[in-house]
Amino acid sequence: QVQxxxxxxxxxxxxxxxxxxxxxxxxxxTAYYMNWVRQAPGQGLEWMAWIxxxxxxxxxxxxxxxxxxxxRDTSINTxxxxxxxxxxxxxxxxxxxxxxxxxSHYYDLWGRGSLVTVSS
Amino acid sequence: DIQMTQSPSSVSASVxxxxxxxxxxxxxxxxxxxxxxxxxxxxxxxLIYAASSLQSGVPSRFSGSGSGxxxxxxxxxxQPEDFATYFCQQANSFPITFGQGTRLExx
Numbered sequence: 655q656v657q658x659x660x661x662x663x664x665x666x667x668x669x670x671x672x673x674x675x676x677x678x679x680x681x682x683x684t685a686y687y688m689n690w691v692r693q694a695p696g697q698g699l700e701w702m703a704w705i706x707x708x709x710x711x712x713x714x715x716x717x718x719x720x721x722x723x724x725x726r727d728t729s730i731n732t733x734x735x736x737x738x739x740x741x742x743x744x745x746x747x748x749x750x751x752x753x754x755x756x757x758s759h760y761y762d763l764w765g766r767g768s769l770v771t772v773s774s
Numbered sequence: 775d776i777q778m779t780q781s782p783s784s785v786s787a788s789v790x791x792x793x794x795x796x797x798x799x800x801x802x803x804x805x806x807x808x809x810x811x812x813x814x815x816x817x818x819x820x821l822i823y824a825a826s827s828l829q830s831g832v833p834s835r836f837s838g839s840g841s842g843x844x845x846x847x848x849x850x851x852x853q854p855e856d857f858a859t860y861f862c863q864q865a866n867s868f869p870i871t872f873g874q875g876t877r878l879e880x881x
Contacts, residue, residue, distance in 0.1 A: 701869050749817065
């Protein structure tokens with residue numbers, strides 16, 4: 655079954671870091687770029703980053719430069735998104751999303767989302 | 775960043791109705807636009823890409839049109855399962871940006 659399974663909810667304190675995982679199954683992991691998109695309460699979707707699982711090359715949104723790191727482990731078909739120096743406005747649901755056709759900027763497969771709550 | 779503005783923000787309609795949702799880009803994006811459907815508690819579903827290409831498995835009652843700065847998503851004959859939130863996304867340039875969504879509600 656083609657799917658993306660994300661890690662569970664996290665509660666973090668301001669200033670801490672969080673690492674969210676997204677495990678792919680049912681397709682060739684290295685053939686499709688993966689993206690991270692988040693949605694804060696009451697806000698729209700916000701694209702954060704993408705990774706080429708084959709090469710490990712990444713691209714980050716300017717808003718998250720220096721705070722976000724995307725990595726992958728091809729042995730377990732999993733991508734990771736680590737966000738550091740968390741703030742309360744980082745409270746959001748974080749989604750991984752696969753690129754249609756391998757490397758487009760359209761997303762044809764999404765995870766169910768991982769809720770990250772930042773609170774003191 | 776390219777701003778994506780959807781209208782209306784919500785719409786009420788009945789089963790069998792024809793519904794059109796509009797998405798405007800703050801600058802020209804060619805045909806680099808997608809539409810997604812989202813239901814509560816589920817992941818977004820790609821409906822349309824490249825402004826008018828129907829994603830595999832999506833019913834033909836969904837269609838997209840437009841180019842440049844103005845785009846539309848049309849649902850020709852609403853079905854009960856179509857009541858959801860719809861949002862657009864530009865794929866022209868980084869950062870990728872999304873519209874705020876249009877909630878389609880049952881009248």
